[in-house]
Amino acid sequence: MEVTIKYFSVFRALTNRVEENINLAAGATINDLLEYLVKEYGRKMEEMLFSRKKLKGYIRITINGKIVRNVQEYELHDQDNLYLIVALAGG
Amino acid sequence: MALTAYINLTTEEIRAAESPVEVVVKYLGSRGYAARILYDNVGPEVEPLSRENCLIFSTGPLTGTPWPTGARYTVTAKSPLTGIYGYANSSGFFGPELRKAGFDALVFTGQAQKPLILVIEDRELELIDGGEFWGKTTEETERELKERFEGCKVASIGPAGENLVRVASVINDYGRAAARCGMGAVMGYKRLKAVVVRASSEVPVTPAFKQVALEMMRKTGRHPGSKSLRKWGTVHLVDPKNISGDLPTRNHQLVQFEKADKVNAVSLNNYLEKNDGCYSCPIRCSRFTKVEHGRYQGRTEGPEYETVNSLGPLVANDNMELIIYGNLLCNRYGMDTISTGMVIAFAMECREKGLLSDPEGLLSLEWGDEQSILGLIERIAYRRGLGDLLAQGVRSAALKLGKEAKKYALHVKGLEMPMQEPRICKGMALGHSTSNRGADHLYALPTIDLAGNVEAAEKLFPQCMPEILEPTNETYKPDMVVYTEAYCAVSDALGVCKFSTTENFALYPEDIARGLSELPGYNHSGESLIRAGERIVNLERMYNHRLGLNRRDDQLPDRFLGEGATVYNMDSGEVVKEGLVVDLEYMLDRYYSLREWDQQGIPTSSKLKSLDLADLIKDL
Known part of the structure; x- marks a missing residue:
């Protein structure tokens, strides 16, 4: 199956991509992804992404x-669209 | 009906009358109602520290009700820090008590001959001698007044307000601050030491309102963003902001702090005494902390994220105990922790660049120097030594130090920048620049992108997806800021906390409209509420336009426009991003256009007409 992932902020810099299939x-x-x-x-x-193999809380x-x-055990399906974001907030 | 009280401190005359319902409802209440009072009564010719300036305490229609987070009140005046429209608001329990006593607003004018305290017992108001409290900290003042008036709530100023420090705050409930724009200095000029309020009844609401409020209480409390705030408080922001380059360090020379792990939520938890919440709040983000041993012993509400950053990374301090103690001192003296941190950082950078030294020769002013940080807090509060210069705020201090120092005075419209990095968070960059009270993260609180709030983004801005979710992408930031400025105005005017609204969108405007429409005089949809928020923003913009402000005042400091920021991987030291600056002109163009203002940032007559503000056209 094929999924599409869109990258935001730091992830865009890390991958040098906006999105990929x-x-x-x-x-x-x-987790496999x-x-x-x-x-x-x-x-x-x-x-x-990880701290001691656990997904960091602000991802x-x-x-x-x-x-x-x-999130880690969530099963993906063909043509799923994913966003990967570092979540901050206001102050 | 709720009352508006007019208190002339010169003559000690008090007049309380039913509020003009049509005006209160049109501007929703609290911040909106006070903005209209200021517009009508404090013209461009009025000096902020003068008898003619008004100091307005106001509550909203949801303040003091069972509505989730209905805890907030606003303090409004022409600001002595910025010289323009100013307000600050605060939570806790004082605002609800004022509402329960029956007041939409208290409007103070004049200047007392001697220090006074206003005591409110339900709808009875009395000015009493405040002489014995003058010179005392807010903590001493509040404790002693609570001994005298059992069960009362108190808002007071400390030595900073008395000494007309331009970054002075008003403190209620010991650790809650109406902090920004120097409202404490206006109160100090008027020689009003405190407001004491005691109410014997609840705000009257219908069963139908209570039912909607209960539903929204559950909705707010169960939102994942609320749960995160409850578990970690606002300090949870330190780690992700440090990764992303959104942790202002050394007066914004850097965007990350190498010792962030010493000032993060995990570190603060070592001093955590309890979590708590304000009146009627299901979020309960507040943290009470205590330092038990050593030279920084003390107990305080907070520090919140803004304070942790402003007294931490911003001044290169990695000692959490010093941050807690600095927060405690600022509350006791009655000082805005954001502006205080910023003036200290300004002084430290000026020292670094060879422009400033301590005239007393006692403070090194080196980055992170604990003696300098605490010494400056005290000197500013009492205007001693270097503190007298810094008590004016960074803009005025820089004017006295010369042209070079202006580069390190980071403010918009005279109000010091809060703790976001504009080069990383472009929505915040625009929000800081367009805010009508000066640099302010809470005027728009544009966090949809920062929080990765896909649900809100898709609901509100489907045409702007996915770019709007990228913090450094300027394209659709104006769309977000235009909307969230209005929603923030609604939140402030109704008396609710933005952590239930714009921060995470636990509640949308239509949720609030359902409850509000159960109150007499209010009949709103989500859309009409946003329009009312837009009316407030336009009114505030017109107040500043009348003073001659325009696009050039919506500018950010040059540092954010021309000095490229670099973001590092903090573990490996490798560069992740570099050369980041703000394209503010693009964002302002689009923002003004979406606002239907001209390209100088001034409302058009057709826009004012459409918002039922035609009576302001004469001031264009």
Whole structure:
């Protein structure tokens, strides 16, 4: 299956892309996608995403416009659109 | 009906009358109602520190009701820091008590011969001698007044307000500040030490209103953004902001702090005494902290993110205990922690560039020097030594230090920049520049992109997706700021906290309209509420236009327009992004156009007419 991922802020700088299409095995989870990104983009991507193998609290992932909770085990589907965002807020 | 009280401090005459309902409703209340009073009563010729300036305490129709976060009140005056329209607002319990006592607004004019305190017992008002409190801190003042008037709520000024420090705040509930624009100095000029209020009844609301309020209470409390604020407080922002380059450091010379892990939420938790909340709040983001040992012993509400950054990375201080103690001192003296941190950072950069030294020879003014940070806080409050210069704010201080120092005085319209990095957060950059009270993260609170709030972005700006979610992409930032400025004005005018509205969009305008329409005189849709917010923004803009402000006053400091910011991977030291600056002119062009103002940032007569502000056309 193929999913589309759009990058924001730091991730756009890390990947040097605005978005990309990624092929994954059927039944792949978001965790599988993130592992692919780490493999593709290396240590900096891993540091940005994970702390002790847990997704950092301020990383926000949306699928088809909806923010996803319990994100790592979420199963992806063909043609899903994902956003990868570092979430800050006001002050 | 709620009252507006007019208190002439020169003559000590008090007149309380039913508020003009049509005016209150048109401008919603609180910030909006006060803006109209200021517009009508404080003209361009009035000096901020004069008998003719009004000092207005105001509440909104949701203040003191069971509505979620209905805790806020506004203090409004022509600002002695900026010389233009000024206001500050605060939460806690004082505002709700004032509303319960029956007041839309207290309008102070004149100047007392001797220090006075206004005591309100339900609808009865009395001025009492405040002489014995003059010189005391806000903490001492509030504690002693609460002993005398059991169960009362207090808003007071400390030594900074008494000494006309231009960054002086008004403090209520010990640790809650109406901080910005120097409202404490106006109160000090008028020799009004405190307002004490005690109410014996609740704000009357209908069962139908209570039902909607309960529904919205649950909705607000269950929102993931609210849960995050409850768990970590606003200080949770330190880590992600440091990664993204949005943590102003060394007076914005840098955008990241190498020791951020010492001043983050985890570090603050070492001093956490309890979490708490303001009146009727399901979010409960407040943190009470306590330093038990050492030279910085003390207990305080906060510090919030803004203070952690302004007394931390901004001045290169990595000692959390010093930040907590600095926060405590600013509250006791009655000083805005944002502007205080900024004037200290300004002094430190001027020292670094060889433009300034301590005339007493006691403070090194080196980055992160603890003695300098605490020494300056005290000197500013009492206007001693170098503090007398810095008490004027960065714009005035720079004027006295010469042309070179202007480069390091980071402000918009005279109000010091809050703790966002404009070169990284372009929505905040525009919000700081267009705000009618000067540099301000809360005038627009444009966080849809920063919070990655896809749901709000798709609902409100489907035509701007996905670019609007990219913090550094300027394209659609004006669209966001135009909308959130209006929604922030609505929030302030109704008396609710923006953490329930623009911060996370736990509630949308249509949610609020449902509850508000259950109150007498108000009948709103989400759309009409935003229009009312737009009316307030236009009124405030007209106040400043009458003073001669225009596009050149919507400018950011040169540092953000010309000095490229570099973002590093803080672990590896590799460059992630570099050369980031703000394209402000593009954003202003689009912002003015969306606002239907001319390209000088001035409302057009047709725009004023469309907002039912035709009576202001004569001032164009």
